[in-house]
Amino acid sequence: MSIAEPAPSLSPLALALAAAGPIAIGGILAVHGTSPTPLVAVPAVVFGVVAATAPALYIATAAAGTAPSLATVVRAFGVAIGAFGIALAGLLLPAAFLSLSSTSPSTTFVVATAALGGAGLLALRRLGKELAPARVTSLTSGTVFLVWSAATLGIAGRLWWDLAKEVMS
Numbered sequence: 001m002s003i004a005e006p007a008p009s010l011s012p013l014a015l016a017l018a019a020a021g022p023i024a025i026g027g028i029l030a031v032h033g034t035s036p037t038p039l040v041a042v043p044a045v046v047f048g049v050v051a052a053t054a055p056a057l058y059i060a061t062a063a064a065g066t067a068p069s070l071a072t073v074v075r076a077f078g079v080a081i082g083a084f085g086i087a088l089a090g091l092l093l094p095a096a097f098l099s100l101s102s103t104s105p106s107t108t109f110v111v112a113t114a115a116l117g118g119a120g121l122l123a124l125r126r127l128g129k130e131l132a133p134a135r136v137t138s139l140t141s142g143t144v145f146l147v148w149s150a151a152t153l154g155i156a157g158r159l160w161w162d163l164a165k166e167v168m169s
Contacts, residue, residue: 018085022046024092025112028099032108033167041163049156057148066141076130084123091115105168
């Protein structure tokens with residue numbers, strides 16, 4: 001007998017955590033930096049990259065012939081963003097403790113990067129899991145998702161690096 005996995009839900013709390021988490025990471029950076037800019041810039045990087053790259057994933061899967069319905073993709077992104085919020089909420093207190101107890105701005109950068117990166121990777125994993133039942137599992141659809149994930153991480157990483165380098169200098 002197998003236990004069926006419950007259907008994913010778009011929890012308002014998870015979405016609120018997804019909205020507040022990047023602001024908190026920005027606050028951690030702002031404490032060690034010289035500017036309050038990260039309070040706005042970190043959420044802009046996180047959600048700007050998702051907003052800019054999400055259509056590319058849908059278009060690429062449609063071009064490959066494996067696109068799920070638009071409603072399925074929107075729901076999958078909502079669930080993945082909620083997973084990001086929950087993961088980041090769990091990483092915030094350790095990140096704040098390590099950052100505030102350190103005297104080095106580079107430690108703050110590493111800890112904030114690890115928290116955002118870890119939550120982002122878990123969100124990508126959840127997005128892939130949410131999209132898997134809706135698409136035909138094939139080499140093409142898996143490759144499209146892998147390439148999109150790598151490009152999205154690259155864009156986010158570059159924007160994060162530029163922001164943190166400016167704040168931490």
